[in-house]
Amino acid sequence: MAMSTRCLLAFCALLLTPTAAHAELNVVATLPDLAALAEVVGGDDVEVTALASPNRDPHYIDPRPNLILPLNRADLLIVNGLELEIGWLPPLQVAARNGRIQTGGPGYFDASTVVQPMEVPTGKVDRAMGDIHPGGNPHFLYDARQARRVVGALAKHMARLDPQNAADYARRAAAFDAKLAETTRRHAERFAALPDEKRRVVTYHASLVYLFDWLDIEEMQTIEPRPGIPPTPGHTAQVLSTMKAHDIRLVVQESYFPRKTSETLARLVDGTVVVLPGGTRFDEGEGYLAHIDDLVGRLYAALSK
Numbered sequence: 001m002a003m004s005t006r007c008l009l010a011f012c013a014l015l016l017t018p019t020a021a022h023a024e025l026n027v028v029a030t031l032p033d034l035a036a037l038a039e040v041v042g043g044d045d046v047e048v049t050a051l052a053s054p055n056r057d058p059h060y061i062d063p064r065p066n067l068i069l070p071l072n073r074a075d076l077l078i079v080n081g082l083e084l085e086i087g088w089l090p091p092l093q094v095a096a097r098n099g100r101i102q103t104g105g106p107g108y109f110d111a112s113t114v115v116q117p118m119e120v121p122t123g124k125v126d127r128a129m130g131d132i133h134p135g136g137n138p139h140f141l142y143d144a145r146q147a148r149r150v151v152g153a154l155a156k157h158m159a160r161l162d163p164q165n166a167a168d169y170a171r172r173a174a175a176f177d178a179k180l181a182e183t184t185r186r187h188a189e190r191f192a193a194l195p196d197e198k199r200r201v202v203t204y205h206a207s208l209v210y211l212f213d214w215l216d217i218e219e220m221q222t223i224e225p226r227p228g229i230p231p232t233p234g235h236t237a238q239v240l241s242t243m244k245a246h247d248i249r250l251v252v253q254e255s256y257f258p259r260k261t262s263e264t265l266a267r268l269v270d271g272t273v274v275v276l277p278g279g280t281r282f283d284e285g286e287g288y289l290a291h292i293d294d295l296v297g298r299l300y301a302a303l304s305k
């Protein structure tokens with residue numbers, strides 16, 4: 001289920017209570033994290049749909065036809081950017097026949113344009129390097145510091161599309177920014193108290209670099225030899241020797257990546273695999289802060305053992 005059930009419920013509520021105020025903006029977000037941020041900033045003034053589920057790898061969402069209707073009606077499309085959605089969003093945008101949400105249109109917001117990208121490749125990028133994105137690593141939504149930038153810019157974008165409610169967007173964004181700032185500080189302080197030898201991990205995909213930058217954790221190696229390229233025996237043997245050399249017992253990965261190699265490596269070093277949620281469970285009513293607290297809490301519990 002990719003479409004927000006909350007969206008459908010709200011639609012029914014409108015039918016039953018004709019006096020209820022209509023949302024001013026129909027918002028579609030590619031990722032559930034972005035949908036959750038949009039809902040906080042937009043409040044009652046927006047109706048938010050998420051295209052991707054947190055249980056699927058966001059690089060590879062199936063562009064099913066049922067995703068076209070919300071895009072056709074959207075006033076605002078929020079994308080992660082840095083080519084994260086390049087494999088599936090462009091055909092949906094074309095099929096939506098909605099000029100507002102085409103790339104560069106008035107209702108197109110690319111969150112990556114307001115963050116500080118990491119891992120921007122310096123040389124020429126070619127396919128042999130795997131799923132390397134020329135603009136940098138696209139997985140910035142794991143970092144509450146980057147989410148603050150997105151929230152601030154999103155409020156301004158919503159205000160441009162719906163000037164009547166500009167003050168409300170700004171007010172909600174400011175209140176949420178204060179919460180994000182507190183979350184940023186609280187988790188960083190907690191992780192700062194961990195000894196150095198507990199801050200080294202191996203990951204499956206290079207998707208946690210922003211999270212680790214925030215919490216000061218060292219990613220020693222990825223199980224994928226290159227982003228998006230499945231593990232090979234030779235590379236896995238290298239990862240194992242790195243783990244042994246640095247006494248690393250944790251493999252961290254999102255729920256949607258295959259676990260076999262991670263589990264094998266963990267077993268060989270008498271360690272554990274920490275499985276992190278790949279996104280906010282927006283369709284189940286979870287908010288971005290609850291998702292971050294959950295994610296960081298799981299990581300901390302494993303590292304502090």
Ligand SMILES: [Zn+2]
Pocket residue numbers: 059131138139205206207227
């Ligand atoms: Zn990636």
